[in-house]
Amino acid sequence: xxxxxxxxxxxxxxxxxxxxxxxxxxxxxxxxxxxxxxxxxxxxxxxxxxxxxxxxxxxxxxxxxxxxxxxxxxxxxxxxxxxxxxxxxxxxxxxxxxxxxxxxxxxxxxxxxxxxxxxxxxxxxxxxxxxxxxxxxxxxxxxxxxxxxxxxxxxxxxxxxxxxxxxxxxxxxxxxxxxxxxxxxxxxxxxxxxxxxxxxxxxxxxxxxxxxxxxxxxxxxxxxxxxxxxxxxxxxxxxxxxxxxxxxxxxxxxxxxxxxxxxxxxxxxxxxxxxxxxxxxxxxxxxxxxxxxxxxxxxxxxxxxxxxxxxxxxxxxxxxxxxxxxxxxxxxxxxxxxxxxxxxxxxxxxxxxxxxxxxxxxxxxxxxxxxxxxxxxxxxxxxxxxxxxxxxxxxxxxxxxxxxxxxxxxxxxxxxxxxxxxxxxxxx
Amino acid sequence: xxxxxxxxxxxxxxxxxxxxxxxxxxxxxxxxxxxxxxxxxxxxxxxxxxxxxxxxxxxxxxxxxxxxxxxxxxxxxxxxxxxxxxxxxxxxxxxxxxxxxxxxxxxxxxxxxxxxxxxxxxxxxxxxxxxxxxxxxxxxxxxxxxxxxxxxxxxxxxxxxxxxxxxxxxxxxxxxxxxxxxxxxxxxxxxxxxxxxxxxxxxxxxxxxxxxxxxxxxxxxxxxxxxxxxxxxxxxxxxxxxxxxxxxxxxxxxxxxxxxxxxxxxxxxxxxxxxxxxxxxxxxxxxxxxxxxxxxxxxxxxxxxxxxxxxxxxxxxxxxxxxxxxxxxxxxxxxxxxxxxxxxxxxxxxxxxxxxxxxxxxxxxxxxxxxxxxxxxxxxxxxxxxxxxxxxxxxxxxxxxxxxxxxxxxxxxxxxxxxxxxxxxxxx
Numbered sequence: 001x002x003x004x005x006x007x008x009x010x011x012x013x014x015x016x017x018x019x020x021x022x023x024x025x026x027x028x029x030x031x032x033x034x035x036x037x038x039x040x041x042x043x044x045x046x047x048x049x050x051x052x053x054x055x056x057x058x059x060x061x062x063x064x065x066x067x068x069x070x071x072x073x074x075x076x077x078x079x080x081x082x083x084x085x086x087x088x089x090x091x092x093x094x095x096x097x098x099x100x101x102x103x104x105x106x107x108x109x110x111x112x113x114x115x116x117x118x119x120x121x122x123x124x125x126x127x128x129x130x131x132x133x134x135x136x137x138x139x140x141x142x143x144x145x146x147x148x149x150x151x152x153x154x155x156x157x158x159x160x161x162x163x164x165x166x167x168x169x170x171x172x173x174x175x176x177x178x179x180x181x182x183x184x185x186x187x188x189x190x191x192x193x194x195x196x197x198x199x200x201x202x203x204x205x206x207x208x209x210x211x212x213x214x215x216x217x218x219x220x221x222x223x224x225x226x227x228x229x230x231x232x233x234x235x236x237x238x239x240x241x242x243x244x245x246x247x248x249x250x251x252x253x254x255x256x257x258x259x260x261x262x263x264x265x266x267x268x269x270x271x272x273x274x275x276x277x278x279x280x281x282x283x284x285x286x287x288x289x290x291x292x293x294x295x296x297x298x299x300x301x302x303x304x305x306x307x308x309x310x311x312x313x314x315x316x317x318x319x320x321x322x323x324x325x326x327x328x329x330x331x332x333x334x335x336x337x338x339x340x341x342x343x344x345x346x347x348x349x350x351x352x353x354x355x356x357x358x359x360x361x362x363x364x365x366x367x368x369x370x371x372x373x374x375x376x377x378x379x380x381x382x383x384x385x386x387x388x389x390x391x392x393x394x395x396x397x398x399x400x401x402x403x404x405x406x407x408x409x410x411x412x413x414x415x416x417x418x419x420x421x422x423x424x425x426x427x428x
Numbered sequence: 429x430x431x432x433x434x435x436x437x438x439x440x441x442x443x444x445x446x447x448x449x450x451x452x453x454x455x456x457x458x459x460x461x462x463x464x465x466x467x468x469x470x471x472x473x474x475x476x477x478x479x480x481x482x483x484x485x486x487x488x489x490x491x492x493x494x495x496x497x498x499x500x501x502x503x504x505x506x507x508x509x510x511x512x513x514x515x516x517x518x519x520x521x522x523x524x525x526x527x528x529x530x531x532x533x534x535x536x537x538x539x540x541x542x543x544x545x546x547x548x549x550x551x552x553x554x555x556x557x558x559x560x561x562x563x564x565x566x567x568x569x570x571x572x573x574x575x576x577x578x579x580x581x582x583x584x585x586x587x588x589x590x591x592x593x594x595x596x597x598x599x600x601x602x603x604x605x606x607x608x609x610x611x612x613x614x615x616x617x618x619x620x621x622x623x624x625x626x627x628x629x630x631x632x633x634x635x636x637x638x639x640x641x642x643x644x645x646x647x648x649x650x651x652x653x654x655x656x657x658x659x660x661x662x663x664x665x666x667x668x669x670x671x672x673x674x675x676x677x678x679x680x681x682x683x684x685x686x687x688x689x690x691x692x693x694x695x696x697x698x699x700x701x702x703x704x705x706x707x708x709x710x711x712x713x714x715x716x717x718x719x720x721x722x723x724x725x726x727x728x729x730x731x732x733x734x735x736x737x738x739x740x741x742x743x744x745x746x747x748x749x750x751x752x753x754x755x756x757x758x759x760x761x762x763x764x765x766x767x768x769x770x771x772x773x774x775x776x777x778x779x780x781x782x783x784x785x786x787x788x789x790x791x792x793x794x795x796x797x798x799x800x801x802x803x804x805x806x807x808x809x810x811x812x813x814x815x816x817x818x819x820x821x822x823x824x825x826x827x828x829x830x831x832x833x834x835x836x837x838x839x840x841x842x843x844x845x846x847x848x849x850x851x852x853x854x855x856x
Binding site (some may be wrong): 082 | 544850
């Protein structure tokens with residue numbers, strides 16, 4: 001980790017710069033994938049799975065018996081841990097379901113909003129080094145709670161051609177029946193375009209590598225919504241003198257182990273804490289199985305020392321981190337000064353991995369500065385909020401003349417007439 | 429309007445097809461604009477304003493005295509109509525501000541969401557044939573209510589180099605001081621890139637022509653959020669035998685007068701109503717100042733006769749219209765069957781122009797089928813919902829073992845260690 005002592009405000013911009021992603025090279029690949037899937041459907045999916053995953057699939061869809069048998073095989077203690085995570089995530093997301101009151105803006109003019117589920121949703125769950133059942137929980141629970149009619153899951157097959165038991169158990173728990181052994185850009189293309197096995201969806205969710213990310217951008221050009229634009233995962237720790245250096249070190253490392261492009265920043269007003277944390281980072285690093293990956297991420301990581309906590313918070317706001325840990329015994333005192341972050345962890349015992357798995361909050365969060373303008377995944381992500389209005393005869397009497405005057409001022413006389421003709425029918 | 433009697437479900441797809449937009453030809457223009465604005469800043473804005481609006485601006489920003497003097501000049505009755513619209517839109521949007529409860533998902537594990545305003549927002553208000561003060565109300569009111577710190581407005585100057593008094597009055601009412609006489613793609617480029625006069629924003633909102641729409645897409649590639657992707661405006665009217673043909677005709681025409689590419693559909697189970705409405709449309713058309721424009725839109729418009737209202741609703745859901753009028757004395761009976769629409773107008777007296785101007789709902793709505801997955805502009809559009817969590821020592825005792833087990837199953841041992849090191853410190 002590089003240490004920056006008391007940088008000036010002018011230096012913040014370059015300090016907080018994120019690596020720019022070169023996506024040009026991916027575009028040709030993704031373009032070919034979309035073209036092939038559009039032309040050849042399921043056959044293209046099978047061909048790409050053979051090419052990229054080295055597996056020939058006779059069936060793309062995971063069968064019901066695979067789901068049931070796989071679920072049964074899972075270790076009991078892992079089932080219980082998944083159950084606990086499920087309960088917590090469910091409780092927090094349920095609390096976001098709020099029905100709004102109808103508002104009578106004028107006598108006889110009533111307006112309200114209704115949350116309608118997005119009907120067809122596609123959840124992408126990456127494979128790779130581990131089965132990301134936590135992502136399936138984070139996307140599947142709000143999709144199920146919202147009442148989405150068709151919930152599709154795509155995930156690459158393991159080397160044995162199967163889906164991991166932990167994912168099957170989670171799918172069974174969520175009542176998901178449409179699960180497909182397709183990964184990468186071809187999975188996104190299938191959900192965006194539709195094939196005879198995989199239906200076209202309205203919105204695609206989920207993390208993934210740079211191919212998946214680029215394919216989601218392609219999907220948006222076909223009119224498919226996506227959860228959010230994505231970049232490498234990030235953590236900023238704000239720490240004051242009451243923070244615990246070994247706790248912070250463990251958090252920085254848990255972010256760093258995600259991959260060599262992970263972004264990790266410690267901002268503090270306390271030199272001693274910074275030094276102790278650095279020592280702890282290198283001590284704890286030695287014991288990690290993903291040591292090499294974490295080491296690469298640490299090479300790009302920063303410790304930024306500033307003269308006071310207010311400066312540290314301003315720096316964090318400017319960066320708008322995906323994850324923000326406020327490492328302090330009195331973390332609450334800083335809350336009102338935070339203006340941009342994806343998810344905030346308050347106090348010395350709120351580690352990021354709690355939110356990654358099982359405290360209840362969603363772990364699908366805006367990266368790359370998008371926390372300035374985007375929220376993480378929540379119930380909102382699976383609804384459209386549709387406005388309704390009911391205007392009675394009395395309402396038209398009250399509102400009609402205003403419609404007429406405003407429409408006239410915008411030179412829209414048919415708009416005016418829609419009010420006039422109704423007013424006339426009421427003898428006005 | 430073309431009449432389609434009892435088309436089969438197979439025929440619906442082609443009936444409901446929207447015109448595909450050719451954006452390729454715009455890209456070169458917008459690319460040049462972005463490059464020039466990036467290189468030359470304000471000077472490029474002035475040059476483009478001279479080129480496209482035929483005006484040389486000495487000052488880009490509207491001065492405080494222009495705002496105050498212009499406001500004063502506005503007709504009193506128009507001021508009063510704007511005030512009424514303001515009150516209604518304010519009341520409805522205020523009702524969307526709901527603070528969520530904190531949730532203790534396990535003893536000692538507390539999660540909540542907080543709505544934080546997007547700090548820097550840019551509102552684009554088109555010029556053209558009329559001053560769209562209604563768009564400024566629809567975007568400015570929620571921006572102000574949310575507490576956005578910097579609210580910028582860009583709008584093209586009129587031929588006299590000034591901004592229309594109705595816009596100045598609305599800006600003054602909203603407390604907006606940062607208003608710029610810049611329109612088109614150059615306005616979007618300025619807000620996306622920043623110049624010495626116009627600050628870079630986090631999110632851009634507002635309607636516009638195809639250049640503005642394309643420029644907003646360019647802005648997203650620079651990491652700037654936008655309100656929603658846009659297409660031509662749309663109205664679908666669902667009408668049963670209790671509907672009023674002349675009212676419906678006035679609504680279809682008010683949509684048609686927006687422009688030749690407007691999408692207008694009437695779906696009904698009643699042949700007589702369809703015929704009477706068609707007659708009314710052509711009668712009312714004759715009296716319209718924008719007759720030519722409306723006529724072009726009507727040429728592409730459709731009357732679709734189906735055997736029952738259930739079929740009409742299914743058709744509407746498949747189309748997912750921006751505006752949906754349910755023209756019926758018993759409109760409420762259909763509500764629960766509506767699955768996709770931008771904004772719904774219930775009953776014979778709820779004309780679309782009420783929602784366009786002043787009933788209280790927002791008129792910035794998803795077009796082009798995006799109502800399947802997107803909401804219209806609301807308070808949500810001006811907030812990020814940030815999750816917070818506080819885990820106490822007791823919370824870590826309760827949740828820690830679950831974090832450990834789940835992180836282990838995903839092979840993320842630094843994630844596990846962040847819990848273990850805290851549990852160990854608690855003697856566990």
